[in-house]
Amino acid sequence: MPLPWEFRPLRGERITLDPLRDPDDLDALAALQGDPGVCRYLLHEARPRDEVAKILTRDAAATRLDEKDSYLQPAIRDEDGAFIGTMYLNLASLDDRTAEIGWIIAPHAQGRGYATEAARVLLDLAFGELGLHRVYAELDPRNTASVRICERLGMRHEAHHLEHMWLKGEWTDTGHYAILEREWRG
Structure with a gap:
């Protein structure tokens, strides 16, 4: 991995x-x-603007992958350059050449294939230039839009952990999807 x-x-x-x-x-x-609707299946509640400002400062600086748990959080921009969401790629293991991927897309841009296209671009990077072996996504299985994105990407449904975590006042399940470099290339 370079x-x-x-x-x-x-x-x-x-x-x-x-x-x-x-x-x-x-x-x-x-x-x-x-947006509470956007955050419904995320690990956090809707955030106030001042908290988002701190997160933006942190994540705007995340432009280098160099060690375990280093990450990228790029903006997704549409054809006109407008911000429509974010992607996420975290190096989970250097020895195993494994990363986690995720996405958040603005409600006005959902259902138009933008998140799937952005994830494909990031997976091309992961399995190409970065030389990763495996990329996975963890999500709330009730988030059917994200499940469909994983399926469109050819990710395999590897696990469904029942009542995996206490989150936002309820026990929530976690779905685990993954794809290997050889599967991506196939």
Whole structure:
């Protein structure tokens, strides 16, 4: 795995992944992370703007993969360059060449294939230039839109952990999806 790796914009057919821009993306990111509907299946509640501002500063600086648990949190931008969501790639294990992937897409951009396209761009990077062996996603199985994205990406449903964590006042399940480099290339 060629580390360190410095992030640079990645382009798909209709989207671009590029670093979050602090403070330019604050309004759009605050709207996204402050929306209870968007946050329903995430590990956090809707966040106030001041908390999102701190997160933006942290995540805008996450542009280098160099050790275990280093991560990228690029913005997803549409054809016009408008912010429509974020991706996530975390190096879970260097020895095993494994990473976790995730996405959040703004409600107005959902159902148009943007998250799937952005995830494909990131998986091409993961299994190409980064030389990863395995990429996985963990999600709330009630989030059927994210489940469908995993399926469209060819990810295998590996596990369904019942009442896996106490979250937001209830026991929630966790679904685990994954894909190997050889499967991605096939």
